Amino acid sequence: MSWLNAMIDRLRYRSAPPPEDRSRMRAVANNIVLHLHPTRVPAPALRFSRTWGLGGISALLSVLLIITGVLLMFRYDASIERAYPAVQAMETVIPFGSLLRGIHHWAGNLLMITVVLHMVRVFAAGGFRGERRMNWVVGLGMLVLVLTFNFTGYLLPWDQLAFWAITVGTGLLTYVPLVGQMVSDFLLGGPEVGQSALRNFYALHVALLPVVLIFGLSYHFWRVRKDGGVTIPPQSEQVVRLTTIPHLVTAELGVALITLAGLLIFAMAVPAPLEALANAAHPPNPAKAAWYFLGVQELLLHMHPLAALALAAIGLLGLAVLPLWDRDSSDEGVYFRSPTGRMAGLLGAALAIVLTPLLVLVDELWLDLPALLAPTSTLISNGLLPLLLTLGGLAGIYAGLRRGLRARHSEALVGLFSFVMVALVVLTAVGIWFRGPNMALVWPF
Amino acid sequence: MAKNTPQPKQNEAVSRRDFLALGAGALGLIGLLQTGGMALQFLAPRRVDGEFGGVVAVGPAESFPPGSVTEFPDGRFFLARAADGGFLAVSRRCTHLGCAVSWHAADGQFACPCHGSHFDLIGDVQNPPAPRALDTYPITVSDGALMVDTAKAQQRDSFAPEQLVYV
Ligand code: HEM
Numbered sequence: 001m002s003w004l005n006a007m008i009d010r011l012r013y014r015s016a017p018p019p020e021d022r023s024r025m026r027a028v029a030n031n032i033v034l035h036l037h038p039t040r041v042p043a044p045a046l047r048f049s050r051t052w053g054l055g056g057i058s059a060l061l062s063v064l065l066i067i068t069g070v071l072l073m074f075r076y077d078a079s080i081e082r083a084y085p086a087v088q089a090m091e092t093v094i095p096f097g098s099l100l101r102g103i104h105h106w107a108g109n110l111l112m113i114t115v116v117l118h119m120v121r122v123f124a125a126g127g128f129r130g131e132r133r134m135n136w137v138v139g140l141g142m143l144v145l146v147l148t149f150n151f152t153g154y155l156l157p158w159d160q161l162a163f164w165a166i167t168v169g170t171g172l173l174t175y176v177p178l179v180g181q182m183v184s185d186f187l188l189g190g191p192e193v194g195q196s197a198l199r200n201f202y203a204l205h206v207a208l209l210p211v212v213l214i215f216g217l218s219y220h221f222w223r224v225r226k227d228g229g230v231t232i233p234p235q236s237e238q239v240v241r242l243t244t245i246p247h248l249v250t251a252e253l254g255v256a257l258i259t260l261a262g263l264l265i266f267a268m269a270v271p272a273p274l275e276a277l278a279n280a281a282h283p284p285n286p287a288k289a290a291w292y293f294l295g296v297q298e299l300l301l302h303m304h305p306l307a308a309l310a311l312a313a314i315g316l317l318g319l320a321v322l323p324l325w326d327r328d329s330s331d332e333g334v335y336f337r338s339p340t341g342r343m344a345g346l347l348g349a350a351l352a353i354v355l356t357p358l359l360v361l362v363d364e365l366w367l368d369l370p371a372l373l374a375p376t377s378t379l380i381s382n383g384l385l386p387l388l389l390t391l392g393g394l395a396g397i398y399a400g401l402r403r404g405l406r407a408r409h410s411e412a413l414v415g416l417f418s419f420v421m422v423a424l425v426v427l428t429a430v431g432i433w434f435r436g437p438n439m440a441l442v443w444p445f
Numbered sequence: 446m447a448k449n450t451p452q453p454k455q456n457e458a459v460s461r462r463d464f465l466a467l468g469a470g471a472l473g474l475i476g477l478l479q480t481g482g483m484a485l486q487f488l489a490p491r492r493v494d495g496e497f498g499g500v501v502a503v504g505p506a507e508s509f510p511p512g513s514v515t516e517f518p519d520g521r522f523f524l525a526r527a528a529d530g531g532f533l534a535v536s537r538r539c540t541h542l543g544c545a546v547s548w549h550a551a552d553g554q555f556a557c558p559c560h561g562s563h564f565d566l567i568g569d570v571q572n573p574p575a576p577r578a579l580d581t582y583p584i585t586v587s588d589g590a591l592m593v594d595t596a597k598a599q600q601r602d603s604f605a606p607e608q609l610v611y612v
Pocket residue numbers: 051053054055056057058059060062115116118119122125126127128132135136137138139140141142143146217220224229230231
């Protein structure tokens with residue numbers, strides 16, 4: 001099959017396949033896709049455990065979502081009469097409709113996971129300091145963008161799941177002080193989820209957001225190169241710099257093929273869900289938001305919406321100002337900063353695994369703050385008080401790690417970060433599996 | 446050469462060049478604001494007359510016995526009649542996050558399936574997380590027949606006797 005190889009090489013490199021390093025480097029610089037890469041990469045940055053391929057997988061999924069999304073557009077109608085039948089037709093009569101929908105659906109869900117894991121990886125490697133702080137904030141923006149993509153896409157099938165998840169989601173917005181009602185009205189284009197909302201969400205999902213995604217990603221990649229590539233620990237000896245072809249490109253191709261194959265098999269085995277047609281009079285019981293919002297929805301069961309929103313906003317703000325909060329770059333590129341940092345991270349995670357379910361149970365079964373403090377307004381007893389208690393607990397964890405482990409500021413932050421992330425995962429799991437009819441706690445097994 | 450080049454005068458606070466640049470900048474800013482304003486107005490929520498939001502005629506008062514609750518799905522509200530005969534048009538929209546509550550006659554309660562809020566017949570919160578009583582719509586009476594205006598829901602913290610409408 002050497003003629004086939006030769007043909008593919010012709011397509012990839014314009015002229016002959018690059019035989020030696022110099023022309024291989026030129027090939028990278030001259031090719032539009034490849035030129036996102038540097039021509040040479042330091043050998044330590046090529047170790048798989050440096051990135052776990054998470055940024056690359058996210059990029060691949062983004063491209064896949066755009067391709068499958070454009071195909072879906074040819075068969076979809078953004079009208080409350082025709083959207084559901086169109087999706088039904090995809091599931092039943094259109095050849096490969098169900099598979100295509102499945103790939104788009106699961107790629108979107110997987111992207112949610114890989115982007116968060118990518119963020120965790122960058123945090124653990126300390127890749128957000130110095131030069132890279134701009135790209136950290138851009139990355140955070142991409143995370144919010146992926147959330148917005150998923151949120152707007154969720155409404156489009158116009159089934160029960162879609163209708164009520166968006167009703168609850170925009171209901172949550174109305175609690176944001178000053179602008180909340182305005183933003184919700186603007187998104188819905190009216191007082192309730194209806195035709196205007198569907199049209200607005202569609203325009204956002206297929207036109208505005210993709211443009212922002214493409215520009216955002218291009219900028220993100222360009223910055224990675226400008227900032228000197230992936231963060232690596234200081235090296236004791238001279239590092240070998242290997243050419244991108246074949247060392248990086250082959251690894252990327254391998255990861256991409258495994259991801260694609262896995263996603264394809266999953267989408268064939270598990271079709272994207274489609275429930276009954278949206279019915280504005282009868283929410284399903286229980287009516288849950290999309291799974292990645294269930295952590296926040298779980299918080300809502302325990303505190304006033306304003307407090308839950310404030311907590312989420314403080315978390316996001318904390319991530320955004322992280323480059324200013326932790327500027328100690330002495331341990332750059334070392335996962336979890338140091339053995340002490342690793343210990344702090346483990347303690348934070350363990351504490352979250354024990355404490356979060358315990359607090360959920362106590363609040364659900366025994367503690368009724370509003371009744372206990374009856375005459376005070378629920379805004380205080382169910383809002384301000386739990387908010388302050390939570391923030392106080394977080395400060396306590398930080399202080400405990402500083403004192404107990406003699407951790408440096410940046411090591412204690414690893415513990416705090418790990419506590420918050422694991423707590424969020426636990427809350428999400430409770431929301432997905434342990435909440436039944438009327439949102440009562442249930443045992444799923 | 447030197448003769449034709451305008452010399453900046455010391456006593457001039459703003460040079461001609463700066464003045465023009467400032468003016469062009471200001472014009473640009475105004476243009477930008479106008480474009481933004483146009484875009485916002487173009488995108489502003491569109492409310493369609495005749496849909497939910499109009500006046501709903503619910504019929505003569507006698508057809509609703511005291512202590513009963515009747516649903517009007519197109520109007521998104523329940524007509525509740527208190528034991529003393531007073532009427533209240535209770536919105537179906539849960540005050541927590543906006544799910545639709547339903548009436549459970551056996552328990553005498555409105556229940557929201559989404560996060561488990563309960564309300565009594567007059568819309569007062571029996572069980573959180575809902576932070577306040579269900580909204581109401583204004584009722585007008587003409588010739589013993591009731592009309593409910595669904596244009597704008599009225600918010601309230603909790604029930605007060607003056608919210609009831611008597612025929
Ligand atoms: C659609 C979403 C995203 C895509 C496709 C993406 C893609 C990538 C890729 C391909 C890299 C190269 C190295 C690697 O694989 O790790 C990278 C690096 C980086 N990403 Fe992202 N990313 C996304 C979201 C995020 C998020 C949520 C953050 C953090 C808040 C982030 C922060 C960074 C930073 C700071 C780097 C610099 C390189 C380093 O220190 O290792 N990105 N991204």
